[in-house]
Amino acid sequence: MSTAITEPVVPYDEVIAEFDPVLGLEVHVELGTATKMFCGCPTEFGAEPNTQTCPTCLGLPGSLPVVNAIGVESAIRIGLALNCSIAEWCRFARKNYFYPDMPKNFQTSQYDEPICFNGYLDVEVETDDGMRTFRVEIERAHMEEDTGKTSHQGGATGRIHGADYSLVDYNRAGIPLIEIVTKPITGTGKYAPEVAKAYVTALREILRGLGVSDVKMEQGSLRCDANVSLRPSPESPLGTRTETKNVNSLRSVERSVRYEMTRQAAILRAGNKVMQETRHWHEDTGVTTSGRPKSDADDYRYFPEPDLVPIAPSREWVEQLRAALPENPSVLRARVQAAWGISDFEMMAVVKAGALELVAATVAAGADQAAARKWWVGEVTRIANERGVELVDLPITPVDIARVEAMVGAGALNDKLARQVIEAVLAGEGSPDDVVATRGLAVVSDDGPLLEAIDAALAEAPDVAEKILSGKLAAAGAIVGAVMKATRGQADAARVRELLLERLGVAE
């Protein structure tokens, strides 16, 4: 439940006419390592509370952290994929604060020596003048650890305010995080919300391609904080920013930036000052509410972590990792589009559906690119939308789709039956071959039963037969429809039409 405070806002086009927005995005990625960043505890999502802890991640006296090699490797690979420089030498630092989500009373992070710095990511946004590329500059990407999970008890809303006490599960405490911070993003004008969304989308695509995280925003393995400020013009100094948390879907990245722009504009227009504070995004109501203002508590008294030795990635190691990077998604897109020979518009449809890798894998599994696109962008996307999940999270694989398409190509299934097979696979009835066997789905290819069904349909509708005989071939559709119905969709409609005309002795 959200607080019922509604703040004044300014219509978006007026915001754009009067102000220049500046963004800053901080993305936290939970790595998909088997163990935590500084201890050997497992990282599985959804385990029973406090069953994935040890003296190190509980901060018990006498325990010592040791760095997870894959955590460092993943950080470097992410940095390289974001065109960053990789530090020759850097350290961890303690970020001291008193809050029970970290049992150590500090978070092991990096401060002024991030492992990756000075990168960029080009993102594409649809503008009034077609696709336009915006370069988002990356300030840094650094290693740190996740916090435990607190749930607030008592009070009316389960939120921290008004809670009587809190319960803490430390399973998540210590899971490796990479925090990726942009430089101030300027020059986006009215496209600021779209650029924010495109950045997080592109970043997620890169991270997924690297295989370093499952990047599920709804499960919190990818989290975005959006900093927004407004200034009168691009020449003015930066305005006061707010930092919106709890933005956990791509759609809310865009919506929360847009909302915050309209809210800040109302404050500035009234001659007031925007307060520098943390704000919380409410998906249900589409507004942000005040969190807490910056305070003395934000003095984290960082100092170098004395329990860990510095990290000094050798240049050989870095170059090895660089050479083994997967193809950058935007380069991949251009290459694939050329190979398939499809238009920008058709390519956009695939990308927007989040289906590029799936379609490519389906093609690799033997399907024609047009057919692979048709299934993923059409039928399967429709079902994903119905279920409110991402395409990749549906229980159907590119190999399944390629198999269905192969059966269509061989004439064993028609489109209608193929859709039934896909639905059945998604309903957990097994592979396409299992479904076809169990449900007895197959195009009736034997002419005998088809001719019987045609004769029956003609007998039912002698008037239609007359029409066809008199040359009104369009009327054949009614008979074909009746035959399709009689064979429960398992006939090849084109073959039925052919047989029907033959039967009546009418030429096409």
Added chain:
Amino acid sequence: MSDTPSITRADVAHLASLARIDLPPESLDHYAEQLAVILGAVAQVAEVAADDIPPMSHPLPLVNVFRTDEVRPSLTSDEALSGAPSVESDRFRVPRILDEA
């Protein structure tokens, strides 16, 4: 340089509350005196540290001490919670986090 840094009762009380240490008021002066002596001793380092000596954060000349990403057994939740002052539903129960505004 050899001046003993001054630590007040209020400083000690503040540090104690940050560190969640329950210090009786009558011991504050005692600790203030001791902390001042400790800080004074540490401050002597500044007398020998010249500009050509880089600050260090670790006594060992080591880098890249890594662990392979292999799971080791964790504690059971009973073990993990055994030192908790208060437990509920297999979780650490902690007092209200923010003072009510």
